[in-house]
Amino acid sequence: MKDKITKYLKEIALFFIIITIFANILSLYRSGNLNKNALDIQTVTLMNNSSYTLPKNEPILIYFWATWCPICRAESPNIETISKKFNVITIALKSGDDSKIDKYLKNKNLSFKVVNDDDGSITKKFNISVFPTTVIYDKEGNVLFSDVGYTTTLGLWFKMWWANY
Numbered sequence: 205m206k207d208k209i210t211k212y213l214k215e216i217a218l219f220f221i222i223i224t225i226f227a228n229i230l231s232l233y234r235s236g237n238l239n240k241n242a243l244d245i246q247t248v249t250l251m252n253n254s255s256y257t258l259p260k261n262e263p264i265l266i267y268f269w270a271t272w273c274p275i276c277r278a279e280s281p282n283i284e285t286i287s288k289k290f291n292v293i294t295i296a297l298k299s300g301d302d303s304k305i306d307k308y309l310k311n312k313n314l315s316f317k318v319v320n321d322d323d324g325s326i327t328k329k330f331n332i333s334v335f336p337t338t339v340i341y342d343k344e345g346n347v348l349f350s351d352v353g354y355t356t357t358l359g360l361w362f363k364m365w366w367a368n369y
Contacts, residue, residue, distance in 0.1 A: 240347050241347075242341075242344070242345045242346050242347075243258075243264070243266075243341045243345040243346075243347075244345075245258060246258060248293060248319050249319065250317055250318060250319060251302045251305060251306065251318045251319070251320050252302075256293070256317060258291070258293070259291055261343050261344075262291055262343060262368075263290070263291065263340060263341060263342050263343055263348070263364060263367030263368055264290075264291040264292070264293065264340070264341050265283075265286060265290060265291065265292045265293075265338060265339070265340050265341075265360070265363075265364060266292075266293050266294070266295065266330075266338070266339045266340075266341070267283050267292065267293070267294040267295070267316075267336060267337075267338050268294075268295045268297060268327055268330065268332045268335060268336060268337040268338070268339075269283075269294060269295070269296060269297070269335055269336045270296060270297045270298060270299050270335050271296065271299035271300065271304070271305060271308045272298075272299065273335040273336060275335065275336055275353060275354050276335055276336045277312070278354060279336050279354050279355060280312060280314055281312075281314075281357075282355065282356060282357040282360055283314075283316055283338075283360070284313075284314050284315065284316055285357050285361075286357065286360045286361060286364060287315075287316040287317070289361075289364075290364040292316055292317065293317050293319065294316050294317060294318050294319070295318075295319050295321050295326050295327060296318050296319070296320050296321060297321045297324055297327045297332075297335065298321070298322060298324060299320070299322075300322075301320070301322070302320055305318060305320055334352045334353070336352075336353065336354070336355075337350070337351070337352050338350065338351045338355055338360070340363050340364060340367055341367075342367050343367070343368075348363070348366070348367050349363045349366075349367070
């Protein structure tokens with residue numbers, strides 16, 4: 205009996221390792237089309253119509269998401285956690301007006317900074333076509349990491365930690 209349990213646990217571990225490798229290869233493939241230019245945005249207008257100036261000489265995570273995206277619903281709590289410690293701006297694509305997005309954020313207990321990209325112009329500038337997409341810029345504003353699809357809190361935390369050095 206113990207041998208059977210050990211065998212099944214090994215198979216389950218192998219399955220998760222293969223899925224993780226596949227997901228990372230897929231993310232790498234999908235991120236090949238992203239705009240890799242240096243970040244040229246200094247100020248954004250958040251949903252509450254306040255102006256937010258991106259900090260200079262600090263890394264920043266930009267998260268592209270949508271209220272209609274099921275993977276975004278799963279990843280947004282990870283972004284929320286990261287936003288408590290690091291610089292994070294989120295771009296909500298074609299997710300309705302500000303009140304609809306605000307209602308979504310409140311229902312999910314999310315408080316990260318949101319830019320409503322209702323016409324898709326910001327998302328287009330970054331060449332984003334799959335959601336969620338996360339782009340991490342280093343202190344000089346250069347792309348350091350990009351992920352297309354779900355990313356764990358630990359993975360995001362490690363990448364932001366790395367970007368600070």
